[in-house]
Amino acid sequence: MSQANITFLGLGAMGYPIAGHLAKAGYKVTVYNRTISKAEQWLTEYSGTLATSPEDAVKDADIILTCVGNDNDVREIYKKILSAAKAGTILVDHTTTSAIVARGLYQQAKDKGMGFLDAPVSGGQAGAENGVLTIMVGGDQTTFDTVSSVLNTYAKASTRIGEAGQGQVLKMINQLCFIGALQGLSEALTLAKAEDIDGRTVVDVLQHGAAGSWQMVNRSETMMNNEFDFGFAVDWVRKDLAICFEEAEKLGVELPLTKQIDERYKDLQERGYARADTSVLIKQFDKETR
């Protein structure tokens, strides 16, 4: 695998640093980004090759990694990838998508003699930058075994959950857990402020106890500083929650808390926070800007 030609498509908040880790680990990396200037910027920081179309990017690749936006973006770019990649190539999608899209791509890839893994990630932009992502994988065990050393270049844990689509299902479960924690933290910091207790004291005292969370450790400071211009966009979490609702409805499972939080995000989107980090949830209580 160390000699593999790796292509990375989608140099966004997540893809840019992930591709960087691969280059730093010594892999031969070809990058493609729809907005070419981002790929040009990437090449000022890392060594690799620039491709100006998805087809050109993937034609000689052994492993193709993608991290784009939503289901439609994935469908669009994989149409091009599947038409130009060679048989035997392994495709790994880090985008958060529906399980249906993942299963469809797995089958299309198989029909062309390629392997496909749905491999959504958790850990945020900082996790990508620090190479400590959690990767949840769906697909064939042998395909996973072939590329796991590559994934471990930027992950602290990559785990095969089960067959195609199961990585995406675990990611849905992850989203339910994290936004519940974020809503709790938003309410807690707002009550603390109203009680004149410094939010930093709240975090110092509580973070190692039962109320501690990744959100508390990684987001409370920026929430208190009113900084939201980074990270995981509100648009993306609403995309993910729509996928969760669809899946839950099929199975007859209720998600009452998640539904309420999604309404708060809808409101924040309408207030202009569509590209803000999801921790902007605390602004639901910000009466001055309403």
Ligand SMILES: NC(=O)c1ccc[n+]([C@@H]2O[C@H](COP(=O)([O-])OP(=O)(O)OC[C@H]3O[C@@H](n4cnc5c(N)ncnc54)[C@H](OP(=O)(O)O)[C@@H]3O)[C@@H](O)[C@H]2O)c1
């Ligand atoms: N940010 C996070 O903390 C985080 C954490 C876990 C998972 N995720 C998931 O990871 C994915 C990417 O998130 P991100 O934050 O990196 O998003 P982002 O910063 O908005 O980047 C999206 C990337 O995808 C490209 N893209 C989008 N649609 C495309 C299309 N139709 N064809 C070709 N390229 C396309 C964009 O190209 P342009 O530059 O041309 O726009 C950009 O490079 C999403 O599914 C998100 O839910 C994000």
